[in-house]
Amino acid sequence: xxxxxxxxxxxxxxxxxxxxxxxxxxxxxxxxxxxxxxxxxxxxxxxxxxxxxxxxxxxxxxxxxxxxxxxxxxxxxxxxxxxxxxxxxxxxxxxxxxxxxxxxxxxxxxxxxxxxxxxxxxxxxxxxxxxxxxxxxxxxxxxxxxxxxxxxxxxxxxxxxxxxxxxxxxxxxxxxxxxxxxxxxxxxxxxxxxxxxxxxxxxxxxxxxxxxxxxxxxxxxxxxxxxxxxxxxxxxxxxxxxxxxxxxxxxxxxxxxxxxxxxxxxxxxxxxxxxxxxxxxxxxxxxxx
Amino acid sequence: xxxxxxxxxxxxxxxxxxxxxxxxxxxxxxxxxxxxxxxxxxxxxxxxxxxxxxxxxxxxxxxxxxxxxxxxxxxxxxxxxxxxxxxxxxxxxxxxxxxxxxxxxxxxxxxxxxxxxxxxxxxxxxxxxxxxxxxxxxxxxxxxxxxxxxxxxxxxxxxxxxxxxxxxxxxxxxxxxxxxxxxxxxxxxxxxxxxxxxxxxxxxxxxxxxxxxxxxxxxxxxxxxxxxxxxxxxxxxxxxxxxxxxxxxxxx
Numbered sequence: 001x002x003x004x005x006x007x008x009x010x011x012x013x014x015x016x017x018x019x020x021x022x023x024x025x026x027x028x029x030x031x032x033x034x035x036x037x038x039x040x041x042x043x044x045x046x047x048x049x050x051x052x053x054x055x056x057x058x059x060x061x062x063x064x065x066x067x068x069x070x071x072x073x074x075x076x077x078x079x080x081x082x083x084x085x086x087x088x089x090x091x092x093x094x095x096x097x098x099x100x101x102x103x104x105x106x107x108x109x110x111x112x113x114x115x116x117x118x119x120x121x122x123x124x125x126x127x128x129x130x131x132x133x134x135x136x137x138x139x140x141x142x143x144x145x146x147x148x149x150x151x152x153x154x155x156x157x158x159x160x161x162x163x164x165x166x167x168x169x170x171x172x173x174x175x176x177x178x179x180x181x182x183x184x185x186x187x188x189x190x191x192x193x194x195x196x197x198x199x200x201x202x203x204x205x206x207x208x209x210x211x212x213x214x215x216x217x218x219x220x221x222x223x224x225x226x227x228x229x230x231x232x233x234x235x236x237x238x239x240x241x242x243x244x245x246x247x248x249x250x251x252x253x254x255x256x257x258x259x260x261x262x263x264x265x266x267x268x269x270x271x272x273x274x275x276x277x278x279x280x281x282x283x284x285x286x287x288x289x
Numbered sequence: 290x291x292x293x294x295x296x297x298x299x300x301x302x303x304x305x306x307x308x309x310x311x312x313x314x315x316x317x318x319x320x321x322x323x324x325x326x327x328x329x330x331x332x333x334x335x336x337x338x339x340x341x342x343x344x345x346x347x348x349x350x351x352x353x354x355x356x357x358x359x360x361x362x363x364x365x366x367x368x369x370x371x372x373x374x375x376x377x378x379x380x381x382x383x384x385x386x387x388x389x390x391x392x393x394x395x396x397x398x399x400x401x402x403x404x405x406x407x408x409x410x411x412x413x414x415x416x417x418x419x420x421x422x423x424x425x426x427x428x429x430x431x432x433x434x435x436x437x438x439x440x441x442x443x444x445x446x447x448x449x450x451x452x453x454x455x456x457x458x459x460x461x462x463x464x465x466x467x468x469x470x471x472x473x474x475x476x477x478x479x480x481x482x483x484x485x486x487x488x489x490x491x492x493x494x495x496x497x498x499x500x501x502x503x504x505x506x507x508x509x510x511x512x513x514x515x516x517x518x519x520x521x522x523x524x525x526x527x528x529x530x531x532x533x534x535x536x537x538x539x540x541x
Contacts, residue, residue: 039370039373039374157391160391160392161391163375164383164386166370166373167369167370167373167375167380167420168367168368168369168370168380168383169368170342170362170364170367170368171362171383171435173341173342174340174341174342174357174360174361174362175357175358175386175387175439176357176386177357178391221374222374222419223374223376223419224373224374224375227374
């Protein structure tokens with residue numbers, strides 16, 4: 001019975017296997033980025049960036065119909081433009097990252113809505129908003145996997161300066177000029193992960209598989225390496241369970257994955273090792289030293 | 290002795306208001322210089338100019354043949370994110386950036402150096418603690434350990450003994466003396482005049498501009514200290530553009 005529920009869908013149906021592969025790639029690429037977003041207090045930035053990408057994808061759709069390459073390219077251009085402009089303005093003026101990004105993404109979103117309303121509404125645009133993970137064809141799957149690989153490789157390259165910049169930015173400025181490039185590279189990685197996610201989960205929920213696993217990890221580990229591992233694992237578990245849930249019920253797959261992740265998050269808040277609610281209420285006897 | 294640092298008519302400030310005004314002078318290699326002055330005198334600003342975080346509004350600061358790797362800076366208002374999940378060992382280890390850079394591994398020798406640095410500041414046994422669990426004094430000692438690892442020729446300390454108990458102060462001062470003996474140039478911004486008189490042979494008394502600079506006994510006199518206190522702290526919003534002159538500051 002358990003076999004029927006948990007394993008059979010993936011054995012029998014290729015589209016389920018592809019969806020699982022896509023989700024694993026997204027988890028591997030996006031979860032570490034999500035951990036850094038959370039540690040740098042940029043979680044809402046991730047959400048704003050997802051909104052900033054929408055008009056780019058809409059323009060791509062406008063120009064070439066439901067061509068995923070066009071929408072991806074449009075999303076990348078819009079995302080990079082907003083991310084880099086916001087980053088440069090935040091570093092060179094008094095405006096902090098949050099206000100700088102908010103102004104740019106709102107302008108971007110308004111532009112996108114204007115463009116879309118010129119062409120008129122279209123059902124396919126719903127797929128842009130909510131994703132279509134069950135319709136992964138070969139090219140799309142390859143793009144998703146490729147993006148995830150690029151993300152991991154670049155993250156490995158900028159890992160050290162990124163960590164130091166997050167803890168002690170003044171120190172990094174005095175020993176190296178790598179701070180600003182590392183920061184901009186990180187923003188670019190955020191955009192790549194979001195574009196990757198929106199093909200599977202849609203622009204509204206793409207950031208969910210980055211932020212929720214990071215939130216989960218915070219309650220189980222005190223060390224950044226541990227956090228990244230737990231985030232990746234919980235993203236994969238949420239993806240798998242979400243797909244199963246979607247297959248067995250009528251819940252669409254994108255929201256199902258995010259709902260499972262949210263359930264794991266609530267469980268972590270309550271029962272997590274590191275400052276979970278239950279731990280705080282029943283701490284046990286204090287130690288000798 | 291050759292000059293390690295040269296200030297050529299340097300003015301540093303924020304939004305065109307000068308916080309350090311027309312400073313001239315030299316710091317010899319291997320000097321142990323205390324920089325003293327009232328609040329708002331420009332000590333932190335001067336340090337930011339020396340390490341390159343702040344560009345001068347006018348004039349230049351010459352650092353001789355030093356590049357960015359040869360200067361270690363211990364800032365006052367530490368912008369460190371205490372909630373970041375990093376251990377004391379890793380944090381102190383970033384002091385080895387000069388030798389390991391982006392990808393260098395931390396091998397046995399490097400680990401040994403980190404352990405030695407922690408022992409020198411009395412933080413042995415703290416290696417796996419996250420930095421958020423340290424007290425103020427322990428954080429300060431950890432930052433000193435990082436400076437130790439940076440192995441720099443010019444060391445710039447901004448009020449290093451704030452919020453630190455007497456024993457720790459004495460231990461850290463011993464480290465400063467050791468650096469001086471190793472012929473490194475050390476600059477320290479300090480408020481505690483007794484500490485300066487007892488340990489620092491040379492002092493610069495700063496009150497936005499130079500009040501006195503030389504041997505500590507000659508600089509920290511009652512007259513000089515009173516003149517420094519007369520400096521006005523607030524920026525003058527209606528000030529005109531500065532015409533270069535030799536007269537002392539007219540602001541009162």
